[in-house]
Amino acid sequence: MRVTPIAAFSDNYFWLIDDASGRAVVVDPGAAEPVLSALQQRQWQLAAILITHHHADHIGGVAALLQAAPVPVFAPADERIALASVRVHEGDWLRLEAPACAFQVWRLPGHTRSHVGYIGHGAAFVGDTLFSVGCGRLFEGNAAEMLHSLDRLAQLPPTTQVFCAHEYTRDNARFALDWEPDNQELAQLYASLCAPGGAQCSLPSTIQRELSVNPFLRCREPALIARVARCSGMAQPTRLQVFAKLRQWKNDYRADHARPWQREA
Incomplete structure (x- = not known):
């Protein structure tokens, strides 16, 4: 196939x-x-x-x-x-x-x-x-x-x-880096997408790659949970709360504007 x-x-x-x-x-x-x-x-x-x-x-x-x-x-x-x-x-x-x-x-x-x-x-x-x-x-x-x-x-x-169904990888990776700045695989992916010619078709991805770089699949990661808790004011957010907050913030996210979570602080 x-x-x-x-x-x-x-x-x-x-x-x-x-x-x-x-x-x-x-x-x-x-x-x-x-x-x-x-x-x-x-x-x-x-x-x-x-x-x-x-x-x-x-x-x-x-x-x-x-x-x-x-x-x-x-x-x-x-x-x-x-x-x-x-x-x-x-x-x-x-x-x-x-x-x-x-x-x-x-x-x-x-x-x-x-x-x-x-x-x-x-x-x-x-x-x-x-x-x-x-x-x-x-x-x-x-x-x-x-x-x-x-x-x-x-x-x-x-x-x-x-x-x-959409080519969103570069913008998504920029958002994800705000939450996992020390994720080397994510940083390398974003750098490759910003390189000359890197904006061409980035798909397909794989489940393995998504588990490594996609914040919406990584809501169990302690560092990510801690960062969301700190920015949201939630003391001990559940995995679902972390996911929902990330999705809410992504709705309003623009790379060249103030971060939505900064406006909440």
Whole structure:
């Protein structure tokens, strides 16, 4: 199985999954034209569409793609994804013959209520749940739901490749360094992203890398807990409180502005 990124909008990735069959699956096509162009360039045929959640930058291209190729659309059971032809649920298996692939559906609430991921072949297509060095905003779910979803993903084999839907790695790493300035792997990652040419596609990540650099997966680290406690005024924050506070601060974070936690002090 081969996975190809299609860059779109300012920071989205749609993922093309193919093999030697000449047929491909696309994940979260927020626009049709980049997908159709990539398929034509490679002389591939579209076989199926996978959707992780209902946001427009993930489903906006579905209608036009179906006009070009009437393929199955696999999506969570959410009425806001009107063009879904196969509603998927936790534990379902999605199997295709061409390209030859099989993915298990995981329910990953937090970013949205019905968000799902597709797990298989040493890969995790996670939409806006887990980002490289970050995680999605809590638009519909709550911190406990998102933390549970991230904990599930963190238990995947360390070599699992993480295919998220946005190029946020550099900004996320800058935020993370404020919390773990002594994390050498994180510092090296950020330096590589700031180097000439480093702003190109930083994905996929891996579960192993995320466990080493992603603050939202590292809320058990004593130094991180102590730093959040000091900046928030919480005496003994729980892991969930640490996670929720980091997510709140990340919402308001701008690298060239005063830090949100400094404004709270």
